Amino acid sequence: MVKSRTRPRELLLDIFATMPQGQHISAQELRDRIITEGGEVSLSTIYRALERLSEQGEIRSIMSARGQLWESVSGEEHHDHLICTKCGLTIEFHDDLLSGFGQSVAERKGYIYQESRFDIFGFCKDCKANLDSGTVSQVLQVLDNVTTMLDEGKRLTDSAARSIVNDKDRSVASSIERTRKILKQALDECDRALDVLEETM
Ligand SMILES: [Zn+2]
Ligand SMILES: [Zn+2]
CATH class of the missing domain: 1.10.10.10 (Winged helix-like DNA-binding domain superfamily/Winged helix DNA-binding domain)
Structure with missing residues (x-):
């Protein structure tokens, strides 16, 4: 039993x-x-x-x-951990600074120090690299969209300008309206690109 x-x-x-x-x-x-x-x-x-x-x-x-x-x-041996929160890679290390830190905190709070353990969380080298390349490709995609929109805006503006020269008033107003829309989209995309960049900084 x-x-x-x-x-x-x-x-x-x-x-x-x-x-x-x-x-x-x-x-x-x-x-x-x-x-x-x-x-x-x-x-x-x-x-x-x-x-x-x-x-x-x-x-x-x-x-x-x-x-x-x-x-x-x-x-x-006493050791602390560095833990990747993405893939779980866990590295053991020893650093006297950390146990010294644990001891000084304990003593300042009136404890008798016994031991301390630190689990430090973050992204490992590989996960950081994946993260960086993911962010870069996102930004590149956004900038690619912006370029296409600005090209289209330029084409429409050119044709609007030609229409004015040729005095074909009717199409002018709608061309300019479309141009305005596309330029606004381009600006929104720029904002998105900036957001992505800011998140990584
Ligand atoms: Zn990792
Ligand atoms: Zn361990």
Whole structure:
């Protein structure tokens, strides 16, 4: 009875013990792994076991783009995390400045410092590059539209000017109206391009 109740805990501890340092795993991935190895366990059992192991200081969780992930605490060097909120890439690093910062905050607030952890969220290099190229192609598309509109505006204005010279009054008014519309669209597109650029700055 006791044995079957402790089994998920042992299964999980085995997995964490064999995981390379720096790897973080989700509850679902843990369950998949146990099932692949012929075990049988529900996700809720895994969650309960993870919570208990975390309370006992065996493991700890970090939040990432992939949701809550877990890592082993035993025998590890203290480290903090840089987490990409887009693809989930998680980098571990150590910086004395950060633990010094944690300590000084704790002391200023009247706490006895024990430890601090920083999860820093952002876009990784690759995701930043994708983001930048996505933005650039958006701006290029907008500028392409603007060029087409301005060309069309110029053509209409030229033809309006010719009509005035030829004294064909009727078509003049409608040409000028169309020109005005197209120039307004061009200006709107310019605004959009500026918005996109501002968002990236
Ligand atoms: Zn870690
Ligand atoms: Zn990323």
